[in-house]
Amino acid sequence: MATSKYINPFTDFGFKKIFGEEENKDILIDFLNTILPDEDKIYDLTYKSSEKLSSHETDRKAIFDLYCENEKGEKFIVELQRAHQTFFKDRTVYYSTFPIQEQATKGQPEGKGWKYELKAVYVVSLMDFTFDQSADFHHVVELKNQRNEVFYDKLKFIYLELPKFKKSEQELSNHFDKWIYILNRLESFTEAPKFYQEYIFKRVFEITEYTALAKEEQMRYEEDLKIFRDYLNTLDTAEAKGREEGRKEGVLEGERRKAIETAKSMLSDGLPPEKISIYTGLTVEEISQLK
DSSP: OOOSSBOOTTSHHHHHHHHSOGGGHHHHHHHHHHHSOGGGOOSOEEEEOOGGGOOOTTGGGTEEEEEEEETTSOEEEEEEEOSOOTTHHHHHHHHHHHHHHHGGGSOOOTTOOOOOOOOOEEEEEEESSOOSSSSOOEEEEEEEOTTSOEEEEEEEEEEEEGGGOOOOGGGOOSHHHHHHHHHHHGGGOSSOOTTOOSHHHHHHHHHTBGGGSOHHHHHHHHHHHHHHHHHHHHHHHHHHHHHHHHHHHHHHHHHHHHHHHHHHHHHHTTOOHHHHHHHHOOOHHHHHHHO
């Protein structure tokens, strides 16, 4: 059973409870309007099937997607990813091609061909990991030319590296800060902070309180939470194994360097390679190459 008062937003259930329910779509609209440039403000959203965004089954354990369309017909992919993926940026670009191509399938008036006019596509990625060494955690990426001028303004990628957000409660200065602070810490709250009196945040805390969930929802969340914790344990085990293997490789490499230096000294003293091999563990061929 869950021990926290509020659900974990990094579970599939938690992410979709906050951002993926039709009756609470004003929460997603508020969040998107907080992270998007001012000129891209949204007034309404319609949820669409995300089946066309599906990739390999192995990805689905780590990636949660929502697919939406605003009142102007512009497309939004909103995803949460928990762990680094080797070709993460490539995958987000690949995802963006589906809502682009989808627009070509809509029927045109008789006698008129499609003129390739596209509606804007936005890919919003909330990441529980970092992908570069900069201090920036909020990235807005679009196509630009060699003079750093926007070449095409209908395709934007918004990346949020959540672990980079280090502000304390006292340092929060705006609506955006509060959103990121909530997402990073929701499960750890024992009660809603007093400064979260804005309507939209009250809603977030109301719908994510574990005891307020229906029994069926609690069961679904418990299952998702178990999957989430198992997934974290798998990551921790892999990282620990990697560190241990790295440590062993470092020790072995250090020992090898020491053996090579010893062999060089013995060669300079005139000892034969066969003798040096006994003392250093290097092969006769390796020692001969040192000459």
